[in-house]
Every structure is written in structure tokens, then in C-alpha cells.
Amino acid sequence: MEIDKAIRESNDRRLKSKYNNAIYVIKRAFALYAFEEVAFSFNGGKDSTVLLHLLRAGYFLHKETPNYLSEGDTNCEMKCPIRTIYFVSPCAFPEIDSFTYETAATYDLQLENFRIDFKSGLEALLKEKPIRAIFLGTRIGDPNAVGQEQFSPSSPGWPPFMRVNPILDWSYRDVWAFILTCKVRYCSLYDQGYTSIGSIYDTVPNALLGTSDSSTSKENFRPAYLLSDGRLERAGRAKKCSRQDSGSDPVINESRTLTVSVIAVGDEILFGTVEDQLGSSLCRKLRSIGWTVSHTAVVRNDIDSVAEEVEQRKSSNDVVFMYGGVGPLHSDVSVAGVAKAFGVRLAPDEEFEEYLRHLTSDQYTGDRNEMAQLPEGITELLHHEKLAVPLIKCQNVIILSATNVIELDKQWDCLIELTSSSGLLVSTAPFLTKSLTTSLSDVETAQPLSKLCLEFPDLSIGCFRKSRVGPLIVNFVGKDQARIELAVEALCKKFNHGDFSEVNCG
Template sequence: SKGWPAFMRVNPVLEWTYHEVWNFILVTGVAYCSLYDHGYTSIGSVATTVPNDLLRREDGTFVHARFLADARQERAGRIQHSGGFHPRGSGALLMRSAGVLIIGDELLSGKVDDTNSGFIAKKLRAMGWKLGKISVIPDDQDAIGKAAKMLSDEFEVVLTTGGIGPTVDDITISAISRAFGLPVTRIPELERRLQAYFGTETTDYHLKMAEAPDTWDVEILDCGTLDSSDGPMPHPFPVLRVKNIYILPGIPQLLMEKWPFVERHMGCLAPFRTITLRLSLSDETQIAEPLKSIAAEMGSNVAIGSYPVRAQKDGAGVIIVLESKDEGFLNAAHERIQPLLPRGCVISEELDKPA
């Protein structure tokens, strides 16, 4: 065919996900087109194939195709003949979503305060990701499995915390495995790391932490090294990614230690930008109609929030927050809302601040 390289294309009927295919290719060493190393996710003709903008780094280069979080966007690197236009740089502005699953009886009983939710929420926001849901559930196989599967189906990425230690109540791995119809296996690489770390004191309880669902779509996220008598050794407690689920520890300090590696793997997007208006109003209904009008006009391009406050030093009674990844839409919303507000009610404005 004109414009195509000479190759044979085979489409086997396999019930594999996008990420399962890539893990198979990488594990078995099957040869593949080098374009995939440079951000291409779907190869068409020369005229219609470009890198997938969702894989664009901030410096303009692209990461490997396997890092595409949402497999539904595999063909986002194909130019449609109808438009023939591929918006460069738009990938960073796209909204990507995450769900969080907080696991632990101690949280639901009030014995331990949940600080992980707030930590993850702030980190995701700073990364430009939208947090769509947080679920807090007990140490129960069925509850964990059901919640993990539901979040996995609903969001591009799921982050779980808790239930990955060596004791009887650490059942996150087995619950996720069962939810996806997978057996549990031990990963030899993790076994070696744990044995190197614990030495002659290694028991089956320690090796429980080497377990993972038996699937191609499991990835070890290295979390640096530890010093040992034989020199630096790979960290014995890395983060596991199973399908689109990152499995993290529940202890807040450990979660914080692992987070930079998860953040690097997920990737940062364009930040959310905000404009905050502080108003000398005591009744939100005075701005209900203007906010409704602007929200209808801007749609999903700008998020609009109104928050009543009390006992503010500047006398503010209501705070309006406009938020968007697109500076053009954000500024347009700001300009449109000003003449609709009650005259003289704006005490101060904070413009274009990263969220």
C-alpha cells in the first residue's frame, strides 16, 4: 500500500488488555517497531501517525507507549482525515483521573486517624491529576476486591493504601487477585530481595510480602536502594503496580517515602490554575445566579466553587474559586464574572495561582 512500510500485520484474537500485551512483549523480548519507544501508540500511514500527546514530557520528548495510563486513548496519536489537525501540547491539559482506596479496620473504628487521604489528594492535585473518589473500607476480602475492581473500571489509575504486610489481616494482594480472577504467586525478584534483606531470619511471613497477582500486567516500581554490608542493594519493599492499581503501604511515613517513585511513574500534567475572589457578602444567594450563568457558559472547562466563611480578618463572607488547566478559559471566566457580581463586593483577588 502506498505510504506504508513492507510488513505483515496479524491480529490474533486474544482477550488481553493494552498493558498485558506490552508486558508480554517486554518480558519475552519480542521485536517491535522502535516508534513505540518514542511515544507512538498506534501506527497507521506516514501521513496520519504522530506521537500520542498524552505521553509528552514537559521538555517536549515522549515516554514509551507502555506508560499510556488510559488504554482507551491508544489511538489518540492518529490524525483523522476529517480534521487533519493534531493539537500539539494539548495532552498536558487533558484531565486524567484517579481513585483512592484506603484500607483498614483501625480507620473505620476511629482508633487511627486517616491522614493518607489528605496527603494523596494534595499530591495528585499538585501533579495535575483529578481525584474522583476516595473509599475507606475494612480489612475484608470481598470489600477490598469489590471496591478495587469498581475503582479500576471507573478511573485511569487507582491508589490503594494498607493491607500489604506479613500478618493475617494483610489481605490486599489476595483480595485484588480474586477480584480479577487471578491466582496469587510469589515474584522471584521480590523473594530474592527479601531474603537478602532479612538473611537467615527470613520466614514465610516475610516472603508473604513477595506475593502478587499472577498476571503479565504486574510491574515492580523500584524505590531506590538500601545500604548493606555488601554495598547498595535494591529496596526490598518496592511498590507494585497491578493493571492500573498502585499498591501502597498504609503507614503514613512509608507512604510518603514511596510517593516520589509513584509520582514519577504516573507523570505530572499541566497544573490546575486558580483565581480566588474574596467577597464582602454574607449571603451566597446574592451570587447564585451569576455563578450559574458562568458555569453554563464555561461548561467543564472551568470549575467554579463558592465557599461561605466566617470571622475573616478582611471581612470576607464568601470566597469564589475559579479553577482550570486552560489559562484562556480561566481568564475568560474571570472577566465574565466580574460585572455580574454585586458592585463593590470584591475585597481582593489572587490571580493565576498554581493549585
């Protein structure tokens, strides 16, 4: 069978692994259900094209022992006469319709057209003929992929059937590696720069594949398989804003109280092996844009410890910044802890996997990079051209990968630049600070300072000593310079002239 032969002769170890896993799922489905009880949802796109040829190979391997190598019949065009569902839409590209009908004829697909919505079409199909399982070309990253496994029952309220997703963990790169390796025909739109095809109203060629023709002033486009970063697959799809997008995110909603919790993950901090410099640096940076740090914590390199702390903080109005515990080591549990706190699973994120693939190159040879497992359905990647790998945002939790102050400075600067275009971190009036020093004892200053705090509840008035025998420093923090000056004046009036002097605490 030519598909199976092409894959086995390929040097792409990742593709072979993806292929073998997909074939296993298909053969398992054929073992569980009679051939007459399964169907295939085909839409003419690249994902369902890949699935079609996987079904052909899986059906062949399920039905008989391959003997084409011994016979020398390397051009066997094995067909798979599976019932195929196609939902006809007036909004579909003509090229998609043409490709679908030609493909169905070439491979003897039992094509059944429906001109109604997907749910109604399935209800009609299942009412007319018994269908227990439907093969779908769903991949992680698709809008409807959240919560799905390779075998997933249909959602509540839908007709009962088993969704079979053989390529659920495939990336954009995997799809095109399969198509090009097996030399299968695909819709011509992909040669015109389209990378993700929806309707004629929300799909345009991907601008990242555009090339200018100086002789005609016309923009041309390279084929879809030349898109280097799979995370940009949907760059040619119009993004529709929902009401939820425009105000429910605690990170970008200016009407919320801008308070932050900071969580550090690391046994090395708790054991005193290393000094945590990131926490204080991050707090200063947050204060510089007017945010209030309401809580800081250091937790162990333990999934449950991370999950418990995030669970407590995510239920508040705080935005949560996390650092530490990010990477390929066994102790890097931050992402898994966040997933547990939100009650979601870790699932492959093909956008993040593409970043890691470019970063690690051949250093990672497995079929799946475990670092690309991210909390499903709640993850947003924060990408900046200066960052080799994007930062991770899970609802109100932002996970920083910095391991030192220099890296933190770089990631922070990128976040601030993103703010100007996306409103990610809303900058408000920065906090202002003024510090006084005195040689008076704590006992002498305690009561007047307590009264002062009641007089100026809008200010943060703190006291500390840099050393046991050093002078007492009184720190005034607020956003109104005039109020700070009034508080300083009020404190000085409670004591003798010269008892307090201004100092720069850095």
C-alpha cells in the same frame, strides 16, 4: 543417597523446606503414574539441572528405604533412568548441548531428541509412547508459569498430559543454594556470568556480574550464583516489545483521559480512629502533574470490600491508586483484594521475595514469606534504588505502601523519577487555581455561580467555607490561566465592586 544426605546435613532451613516439598510432589507423581508413563523435560539449564537431581533423590526415596547412613556408603551415585525429552535447537549454545549429552550419559537418562517445536515434539512423543505426566523445571516468574499449580493438566489445544512442577515456588536463590549445597555439576556458561540462558541471539552475560580487568581492558564476569538479587536474573535476556506493550497500558498511554481513582483501605479511618492525611496529599500530588481525581473511597480491611471497589474502578478508564492494608498483619488484605477483583490467584513472586529477604533478614523464618504472594500474571514491580521494597502495579492499579505523609512523599518522588525513563506517569499541564472570598451569603451567590458554571464548563468552580461562620470561598481550577481570569472577571461583574477579593487558600 548423596543428594538427600547433603540437604539433611545443611543448616539452611529454607532449602530443607523447599527440598521436602519438591520431593513430596515427585513421590506423589511416582505413586500416581507408572515409571514408564512419566518423562522429564531437560534443557541443560540450572532449573532443569536442579530438577534432575531432585528426581534422582525422589526416585531413590520412592523405591527403597534409605540405609546408606548405616552402611557408611555416603558416595552413592543413585541414577534415575527416566525418559528424558530434549529439544535440539540450532540457536542453542554449544555448551548447553554438550552439558545435556554428558549429563544424560552420566545418569543413564533415556534421552530422546526432537528437532521440532515443543508442541509438535510432544504430539509425536505421546503418539509413539504413552506418557501421562511430564516433570518440568518451571518456576513462578517464568513466562509460561501463569496459572500453573504443582500438578496442572496441559493447556487446551495441547496433547493431554499432566504437567508436574516440583520447583514451582523456588526462587533464584533456592536454585543456587541447592546446586552449591549438593555440589552438583552445572553448565559452564553460569561461571561466565550468564544467569538466564535462552538462545545465542537473545542471551548475554549479566552486566551486573561484570568486573573490569585494567591490564587487558577486557570485561570479565563473576559466576551466576554471586548475583545478589534474584529479581535481576533475566537482566541478560533481550526484552522483546510487543504491540500490546506499546499502547495498551492505561498508566502509560498518553491518549487516554488522565483520570484517577484513589482507594484507602483501613477500618481505622472509617472508625475515626486516625485522620486520613494521605488521601488529600495524594490528590494534590496528582493534580500537580495534571491528573484529574474522579473518585475517592475508603473501604474496610476486608478482602471482599477491597475486591468490590477495585472491580468497579478497574472497569473504568481510571488509573487506581491504593494505600493502606499492605503488610504482614491479618488486616493487610489489599493485595488479596486486588487479586480477587482481577480473578487471579495469589502466587509467590520470587523478585518480591528477594527484596523482602534482604529487608527482613532472619526475622522471617518460614519456608515462604506470605507478603511475597502477589496477584499472578498481572503484577509488575516498580523498583527504585531509594525504595527498600518496590511498589506494586497490577494492570491499572498501583499499590502504595506508605503509612504516613513522609513515606508518601518519598514514594511519589520515586514514581516521578521513574516517569522520565519509563513513561510510567505521564505529566501533562498542571492544574492552576485561583480563589476568591466574599462575605455574601450562599443564597445571594447561588444563582450567579450556577450560571457561571454553564458559561465556563471547562473549569471546575467550587464553593466552601473553612468554618461555619467563615467567609465563602469560591475556587476556580483549570489548566488555562486565561480562562480562569475570564471567569473571575465574569463573576465580579455580576456583583458590586469589592464584594469579592482574591485569597490564597494554600
